[in-house]
Amino acid sequence: MPRIASGIQNSAVAQIFDEVADLLEIQGENPFRVRAYRNAARTVRDLPEAVTDLVRRGERDLTELPSIGTDIAEKIRTIVTTGGLPLHKELCAKVPPGLLQLLRIPGLGPKRVKLLHAKLKITSAADLQTALDSGRVGKIKGFGPKTQEQMRAALGQKTMEAGPRRLLLFEAEEQAEALRRWLEDGGSFDTLTVAGSYRRRRETVGDLDFLVTSAATANVIARFTSYPGAVRVISKGEIGAAIELQNGLRADLRALEPDAYGAGLLYFTGSKAHNIELRQIAQARDLKLNEYGLFKGSRRVAGRTEAEIYEYLGLDFIPPELREARGEIALAREHRLPKLVELAEIKGDLQMHTTATDGRATLEEMAAGAQKLGYEYIAITDHSKRVSMALGFDAARLREQWAAIDKLNARTKGFTILKSIEMDILENGEMDLPDDVLAEADYVVATIHYGLNQSSEQLTHRLLAAIRHPFVDAIGHPTGRRLGRRERESYAVDFETVVRAAVESRCLLEIDGHPERMDLPDTLAAAGKRAGARFVLSTDSHAVNNLPFMKYAVDVARRAGLESRDILNTRSLAEFRRGLKRAVKSGSKR
């Protein structure tokens, strides 16, 4: 049994492999060896469980994972047991690690970084700045004035250390819609789709890819590059252009021929890894796939729609949300793709707040807003008393709110407010409200807000206590991660143990669609589904205009491959109630 170095996260293992890839590349190593490390990094990063657990249990052969062979499997074991990798240390000794930072500068890749190091002994951003100022860089072949200017600009930006921030899907959506309106006001195109990770509905978006078909391509490109929200034009060609928006977001435009529309859509939607797998399938059939179509020799055999390309390759149509090279292509070949849940199937919202605690709208306003969205029911889940900052409820105030809800329900037809609470799981694993109150609730979602820095054992223990509690129906925002400005990693919980307990206890797992949470993350929700877990979708709304966040919860669910049967709030109110743990426990099933 190997000793496990404590606290090595998947992301840390992945980062070591990514750095190995960068360092090898700067050395001019075999590019395919470089790619092997990058692929391995991606596999580890996407893993739904802790790689340390995989190694510790030793029951599963790491080489069964995609892009992990005997060599890298051994290296993973080394990293997990010792906390480091000798190869990584050797490379860092040979190649100054400061060079990795230089790779972040647009236009600087491994070849040029290597050249700068070899010719000018540059090992850091500061060195580069000095060399630029003294004019030594300009003397190297291949470093013209434009390249130098580009490097100066990048060095002057504060974002150098962190790299450009990916925008929340919600923020990207605002940007994309504004730019779309600008293009639409300019007329002159037939169709417009925003592709990329935006179309795949990833929780964060690195750039925006606009695809158009138009009889007047030059006009569209001109309109695009004159967008008032652009700070500069990155590139401009005959069939496309790229601009940088005010917040650092990059937007690409590409004009497509109608006959190649599907091929372009496929290509620009990605993911890159998905496309590479498709091209390999094409290649094995003596075909070539590029953004202009699927070709047999010089003849285009498919390309007008994505569906006809998939069909020609012997695959069912794969929805964009699943295109991550996580096994969806094999499912498509075997006609086993899930029928993904849709927003219209959601019949209720299971987490929201009111002015009684930290919300900005009253009970009545939230209910009215939810009714407008066509819901059959909602749960009002204000905080419990542990969240004192938000004026969380004690038993007495909670019962007052429930009395108000009873009155409201009595005069409303076809819409029901469930008497609920977002109840804190205390640091010692106890519930924040007594059992007799929780027993009276229609629905209880339990969450952790405090003691986030506890050990994995403590945090897991707390979640298990809630999961096994007879009146806790669901675990809310189960990993506690945050995205965006208040970014925060997941709590250090043993998620596999948590999921197993949730399945055993019939406790639901929430997918919180708030744009700063999107929690569960998609890979964990997918792992939960494989283990047999059931889910609820919610918005965690704190205002009426938050209620549409449900679409982001649906995005996560779709990326996780969830179907309506996996999600309890796709059911009518009666079925929803019957599906709750408390209904089974109290014997109302008969």
Place this chain on the structure above:
DNA sequence: GCCGTTTTCGGCCCGACTGTTTTCAGTCG
């Protein structure tokens, strides 16, 4: 370094754009 519907060796996705070049390498997505 990974991987296998022709394979355990010999492949490994594909094209646009830029800058600095007179025909292309490097970078990027």
